[in-house]
Structures are given as structure tokens and as C-alpha cells.
Amino acid sequence: MHAPLGATAVPDNRPQTQTGPLAIEARGLVKRFDGTIAVDGVDLMVPQGAIYGVLGPNGAGKTTTLRMLLGIIDPDAGVRRVFGHERPHDIARLIGYLPEERGLYPSMKAYEAIGFLGALRGMTLADAKARGRRLLEEHGLGHAAERTIRQLSKGMAQTVQLLGTLVHEPRLVVLDEPFSGLDALNQGKLEKMIRALAANGTTVIFSTHVIAHAERLCEGVAIIAGGRVPYAGSVDAARDRIPAQVRLETEARDGPWRAALPADARAEGKYWMFSLPESGIEPLLRALIEGDAGILSLSIERAGLHDAFVHIAGEAAARALEEASPAEQAR
């Protein structure tokens, strides 16, 4: 039995790599529309209980990939297993799905809309409505339970639809661009909800074109560009594809120590910046000290997911990502 959403304190330092059973295993998924390839050989492994991001610019193939995983459309080639089942429809009651196109019946009351979605996933309508009311209370929308969908703000309606996605306590939650259309406050609330779901053992997979969301939330990420997945794995391992950068401040402007700096060293204001040498920091430190650099400060900065994305998917894909939503990227 799951605890109520949002009720669990969730540590931010959960392990980045998980072993154990997979919620989703997809190999070689291909989809064409009218002869044009939308998804071109996607492999994904999502461990149970993980938060997993599918990150890519508009048109990259995120929605098509998610729809194939859910069994809404069939791949032209490849296999996908959800909790070991090759036909996701067989376990539809274990899955919650928030589609990219939001939509609830405008004349339904908020708690009825949640109830309706729960009934579609196998709950009795009465149970689903009662749970809808409870979820609305728990998420600060108790006052809106009796309001019709058309009387709600866009953000509130989106939260109602999300609660309808979760009302039957699915074991796998698939969210297509769940952050788009939400203001900063509601984006923060959604991040909390996603963490709470995972802390309760639910697997969450979401698509996004906002790197910051994937970086803050996900253990695993699939980078998707032009229908291909040039990287799928842990966020940490993606970041480790780029050498960490050393930021060095010295007292001496010149001297024998300069010969110890790696070839890619460049001046940035009062600092020297360069890639962490493969031999590690110690031999470098020794050389700097012996060469009378007078070290004032030295820090090692790990690459962020943005730099990793550029490195893996290329500048053009990164630009497309930023152009998709500059305001959301900034958050």
C-alpha cells in the first residue's frame, strides 16, 4: 500500500545507480510515420523505483517513444517489456499516464474528473471519487473539489489531471512533459510529488526538454535527438563523460609552474581553467608548489548535465532544447 503522496520525507541523496528488476526494458524500438522515421532504434532500461527522464528537443521522438512503451502505438521493430510484459495493455491498471495533450471534461467537477480517470483504470467510481477528494485535500486543492474543470486555472486543471493519473496507485507513472504549462511554484510541487512517488517504490518516467528538471530529479536519463538515443544511463555517468574542470588562482603571474599547466589551460579573469588531468590532481599540485605558483585557491568543478548533453547530442540539439523554452530552462 502506498503512503499518501507528498507525505514522505524524501532524501535527495538516493543512490544514482540501481540494480534489480526493471520496470521498463526496451530494445531497438523503431517507429515510422508515413515513411518518415520518428524513432530510430531506441534502447531504454528503467529500474523499478527509479525516476527516469527522457530528455530531448521538440520533435526528437519523446512522445512517440513513451506511447510505444505504453502500448498506445506499436513499434515497427524492436521489443518493449513493462514489468516483464510484452503487451503493456495487459497491465494497464499498474500504469498511470499523463499525456502531452491535457484534457478533462470541462463540465465535470474536479473530484469527479479524478474519479472518472480512476474508473478507467479499474477502480469503482465511488472509490475513485472518494480518493479524488482526499488527493485534492492533500495537495491543497480541497477548496476546488466541487468546482468544474472550466472554473479552474490552467495550472489547477493540470494538477487535477495529474492526480487522476495517480488515483489508482499505479506502479509505473509515465508523464509526458509534465512541467510545461506550470508556474515555478507548481513545478516545485510537482518535483516533490515525483520524489514522493519514487520514495514509495513507484517508477516514474517523464519526458522533458528542460535539462534542469532531469538533472535535479533523475537517476537515469535517455538523451534523445532526431529519434535516436545517443546516451541512456545514469545522470552521473553522463556527467562523467566530460572531464571535470580545475579552477586555479595563483599569486605568481608567471614562473616555472606555468609549464605544469595542461595544454587546454585558459585564463578566465583571475583564474586559470583547465581539464582535470587523467593522472589526477596530486602530481599537478606538486608541480605547482615546486614551481612557486603560490596557490591562492583551487577547486574542481564537475560538468553539469547541460555540458554533458552538448558533448553527447551536439551543439545543434542543445540549441534546439534551449529554444524550446528559454524561460523554463532558466529555472
Ligand SMILES: Nc1ncnc2c1ncn2[C@@H]1O[C@H](COP(=O)(O)OP(=O)(O)OP(=O)(O)O)[C@@H](O)[C@H]1O
Ligand atoms: N501520428 C503522427 N503522424 C505523423 N508524424 C508523427 C506522428 N507523431 C509524431 N510524428 C512525428 O514524429 C517525430 C517525433 O515526434 P514526437 O511527438 O515523438 O516528438 P517529441 O520529442 O515528443 O516532440 P515535442 O516535444 O514537440 O512533443 C516528429 O517529427 C513528429 O512530427
